[in-house]
Amino acid sequence: MESTVKTSASEREIVQVKNYKIDTLVFTAGFVPFCNVPVCRATCCYWGVYVDVKEREKILEYKDLILKYMDETQPHDVELWFEKEEWDDADFPSGKCVGTNVYNGKCVFLTKEGYCVLQIAAEKNGMYKWALKPFYCCIYPLTFWEGVLTYDDGHAQDLPYCGINAVHNHAGPVVEICKNEFVYVLGEDGYAELLEIYKKWKQENSNISGVK
Numbered sequence: 458m459e460s461t462v463k464t465s466a467s468e469r470e471i472v473q474v475k476n477y478k479i480d481t482l483v484f485t486a487g488f489v490p491f492c493n494v495p496v497c498r499a500t501c502c503y504w505g506v507y508v509d510v511k512e513r514e515k516i517l518e519y520k521d522l523i524l525k526y527m528d529e530t531q532p533h534d535v536e537l538w539f540e541k542e543e544w545d546d547a548d549f550p551s552g553k554c555v556g557t558n559v560y561n562g563k564c565v566f567l568t569k570e571g572y573c574v575l576q577i578a579a580e581k582n583g584m585y586k587w588a589l590k591p592f593y594c595c596i597y598p599l600t601f602w603e604g605v606l607t608y609d610d611g612h613a614q615d616l617p618y619c620g621i622n623a624v625h626n627h628a629g630p631v632v633e634i635c636k637n638e639f640v641y642v643l644g645e646d647g648y649a650e651l652l653e654i655y656k657k658w659k660q661e662n663s664n665i666s667g668v669k
């Protein structure tokens with residue numbers, strides 16, 4: 458897993474929904490209408506992801522099931538799935554995370570067709586589609602940074618289809634496009650509250666370039 462750099466939370470404009478602090482970057486950053494894997498080839502998965510150590514435990518618990526859906530471009534040796542080093546990070550529930558390994562130039566869990574084998578294994582076995590998928594993969598392009606829910610602009614620097622420099626492909630701001638990801642974190646009521654805040658914020662900031 459490779460790291461990206463973001464500005465400190467203290468330098469950003471924050472709004473609050475329930476107990477969550479949310480960066481207004483999600484009001485201005487753009488995103489594509491949906492994740493079009495045949496077009497983007499899941500480039501966002503090429504660097505791997507940091508997962509909570511508890512998520513690693515759960516994935517390893519289901520290793521036999523996951524192995525059934527891995528292809529020849531993925532490591533069938535479970536020892537190769539995760540980096541050895543654990544990191545202290547308060548943006549993870551247990552306070553400790555670990556990176557998935559990169560293998561053949563992509564996250565170990567990415568199939569050659571560009572789909573996450575953790576989601577495939579869950580869906581094929583009657584589980585909720587995100588039951589095995591790491592939290593930060595489920596909410597992408599959102600992320601938590603220093604306790605603030607924000608747009609992952611660091612990761613988006615290098616993504617040619619949906620990223621920060623692919624403005625020509627963007628269909629609207631992250632807050633409008635990424636409903637499922639926000640609902641996953643905030644719940645339906647929390648997302649509705651965020652949209653109300655966004656509406657007011659837009660009226661107050663209509664003079665800022667990029668705010669429509």
Ligand code: SF4
Nearest residue numbers: 502564566567573594
């Ligand atoms: S765990 Fe799955 S969704 Fe997350 S980076 Fe790896 S392949 Fe992509």
